[in-house]
Amino acid sequence: MHTCLTAFVLRNSNNAVKDRSFGCSIFDTMTMTCTGVINQFVAENADVYPHSEVKATRKGHHCKWIILQARGRNTDIVSAGEGYLHSLPSACIDSGSLQQLILSKSALPMTSDMDDIYDCMSIWGRGISERWHQLVLNLLCDKEKRSRKEIFRLSILIRVNELIDCRLLHLPHLAYLVHLQWFTTCQDMYDYMSKDYFELCMRSFQHVQAKINESLSPAGVTPVAVSSEDESSVHCIPVVSSSSD
Secondary structure, eight states, rough: HHHHHHHHHHHHHHOEEEEEETEEHHHHHTTTTTTHHHHHHOOOOOOOOTTGSSSSETTEEEEEEEEEEEEEEOOTTTTTTTEEEEEGGGSOOHHHHHHHHHHHHHHOOOOOOHHHHHHHIIIIIIHOHHHHHHHHHHHHHHHSSHHHHHHHHHHHHHHHHHHHHHTTTOOHHHHHHHHHHHHHHHHHHHIIIOHHHHHHHHHHHHHHEEEEEEEEHGGOOOOOOOOOTSSSSOOOOOOOOOOOO
């Protein structure tokens, strides 16, 4: 998918329509990526999240991932009207195309905290649940600035809700108790055990499955073993290097 998206971006950048009057491409005549315009954009967005949290130099913003703002259609995964989001590693495109996408607001750059989430979600998280992956992308597009702890918690909560709804959808009182137990435990895990997103995911899912089993046991329902999907043996987090200046 990333290969196709990269080809699309490069094709639109490199095959810009020629201005017959001056013999140069419209892409070249546009000053979107010139130093003056970049500096102006950086200054204007110095307090605008997420641009304010992304490294910026005279050559523009530098990030590991971007989220393309053109939404596709896949109503089986996300609600109709929301659209399907695509991400792209900045290492896949040249610096000029990257700045063009960011300055035109065709793409949203991810902050370093978002990188930690999406390094994990891009392959591992998507493999577990494409719906979780899409909802996390939508969360990362939110313009509200949140702390690292909060954005981690909200991203994990999406999958926690899926796990709880899968088995406790018709037992709302038990679902509420499991949610409450997880929320308290998640706070403690982040504060005292780990600030690694992947580890917090694994610990959270194991905790939730255990609490679901405990909540169902007194009612005489045989606990269901934790799915291998949620006890994934994957321990290597895919890392994507950002493009160099």
